Amino acid sequence: MRFNSLAFRLFRTAAVWAVLVLPLAGLTIDWVHKRDTYQSFDARLSQLLTLNIAFSTDKGGPEPSIPRNVGEPLFELAHSGWYWQITPLDKSPGKRLVSTSLASEALPLPSKLDLAPDRYNIIWHETRGPVGEPLRIAETLYNSGDDETPHFYSFLVAGNLEFAETRVRDFRVPLIFSLALAGLGLVLSTFLQVRYGLQPLRTVERRLSAIRSGEAELLEGQLPAEIEPLQTELNALIQSNQDIIERARTQVGNLAHALKTPLAVITNEVGDDGSPAARKVAEQAAVMRDQVSYYLDRARMVARTDVIGRVTEVRPVAESIARALGRIHRDRNLVITVDCAAAARFQGEKQDLEEMLGNLADNASKWAISRVLITIATEVRVGERHSHRLLIAVDDDGPGLTPEQRAQGIKRGRRLDETKPGSGLGHSIVADLAQSYRGQFSLEKASLGGLSARLDLPAV
Numbered sequence: 001m002r003f004n005s006l007a008f009r010l011f012r013t014a015a016v017w018a019v020l021v022l023p024l025a026g027l028t029i030d031w032v033h034k035r036d037t038y039q040s041f042d043a044r045l046s047q048l049l050t051l052n053i054a055f056s057t058d059k060g061g062p063e064p065s066i067p068r069n070v071g072e073p074l075f076e077l078a079h080s081g082w083y084w085q086i087t088p089l090d091k092s093p094g095k096r097l098v099s100t101s102l103a104s105e106a107l108p109l110p111s112k113l114d115l116a117p118d119r120y121n122i123i124w125h126e127t128r129g130p131v132g133e134p135l136r137i138a139e140t141l142y143n144s145g146d147d148e149t150p151h152f153y154s155f156l157v158a159g160n161l162e163f164a165e166t167r168v169r170d171f172r173v174p175l176i177f178s179l180a181l182a183g184l185g186l187v188l189s190t191f192l193q194v195r196y197g198l199q200p201l202r203t204v205e206r207r208l209s210a211i212r213s214g215e216a217e218l219l220e221g222q223l224p225a226e227i228e229p230l231q232t233e234l235n236a237l238i239q240s241n242q243d244i245i246e247r248a249r250t251q252v253g254n255l256a257h258a259l260k261t262p263l264a265v266i267t268n269e270v271g272d273d274g275s276p277a278a279r280k281v282a283e284q285a286a287v288m289r290d291q292v293s294y295y296l297d298r299a300r301m302v303a304r305t306d307v308i309g310r311v312t313e314v315r316p317v318a319e320s321i322a323r324a325l326g327r328i329h330r331d332r333n334l335v336i337t338v339d340c341a342a343a344a345r346f347q348g349e350k351q352d353l354e355e356m357l358g359n360l361a362d363n364a365s366k367w368a369i370s371r372v373l374i375t376i377a378t379e380v381r382v383g384e385r386h387s388h389r390l391l392i393a394v395d396d397d398g399p400g401l402t403p404e405q406r407a408q409g410i411k412r413g414r415r416l417d418e419t420k421p422g423s424g425l426g427h428s429i430v431a432d433l434a435q436s437y438r439g440q441f442s443l444e445k446a447s448l449g450g451l452s453a454r455l456d457l458p459a460v
Helices: 005-057 161-199 199-212 228-270 276-305 314-328 348-366 403-408 426-436
Strands: 085-089 124-127 134-141 152-160 336-341 373-379 386-398 440-445 451-458
Touching: 005 134, 005 152, 005 161, 005 348, 085 314, 134 161, 152 161, 152 440, 161 199, 228 276, 228 403, 228 440, 314 336, 314 348, 348 373, 348 386, 348 426, 348 451
Parallel strands: 336 373
Antiparallel strands: 085 152, 124 134, 134 152, 373 386, 386 451, 440 451
């Protein structure tokens, strides 16, 4: 999965959502559970405090007595962490009463710490118990006398906070495990959904690749309803492109025929006339013919280069050109060798490959002393849009060119030696054709000692 892919963006969005939302949800759930746990703990202490007051004052009299069992057996277990304590205040009659669990120990009175009571007149405080356990204390002040002779007593109940803290911790562990499992499941399900949901796009990619490589003509097959309009529009675009190409070819052919006859008539009319004016007309007619041929060739190749699905096997074309040139130059004992990769395929028209390779091989044959080497290889370049490339090198053992001459050699109509036949358009046409296919053409020094003409073209 690439970082800039649509699948990675969808997966990253779900992962970020899970990483941000699930911990936030976990914190919220943990906070609510912790709040409810401590509220329940406080409600239990408040209930025990109320029962303690009721059962210690139900006999009447100015002094509270030891309360009956208030429903908490831990009050009877020494140092259990659950205690009650009744303390007389302001010289009220009686003595301090404590639960069996508190034994001879005494708990501090929150009322002596200037703590404000809540709306139920209960003062809350947290401290440490006789054995160092954390305690939550609930205290209320009770008057067992009357307005004229008040008798105030401190009624206090304490509970071990470890009970509440243990419940919170015991809940937190499965909560974390459950949310982690939910997050992992969400990320995994998103990954599977993305892989499954984007599968039709990969199908479209494969079918478009088949069209580009010439294995298919249109984007066919059953696709999801959301992608069917894209399939229809792409097929219409491909068909429209092919129609435009056909019309362009027809117009180019018509123009060629329309100009060919008038130029031939002009050339024939002045051919037998030796006057300076006739020679000038013949010269300009030849220039016009070359220019017309050049621009007609350019129009033809531009019309062909964007045709989708045109693929040409390279080896047969190269070997055919080598055989033809070998016969043409057989009196010179010229050796033309073709070294071509078996899988080399040009993404374009066969006629254009023949024209580019034929021009280069013909030029090399004219200048070679004894040998011409045509080397064709393929290359895959990582990270480029058109990654499959066809590399063609036509080398000869002739005199070669200087760097300045190599720069001039691809200019239109530029002939570096008038003794050799030609119009000077060959390299220029090759350069234009290569550029039309988003390729490159260059001239370099050959390992054989002469000139090396190199092409970098799209391959399949």
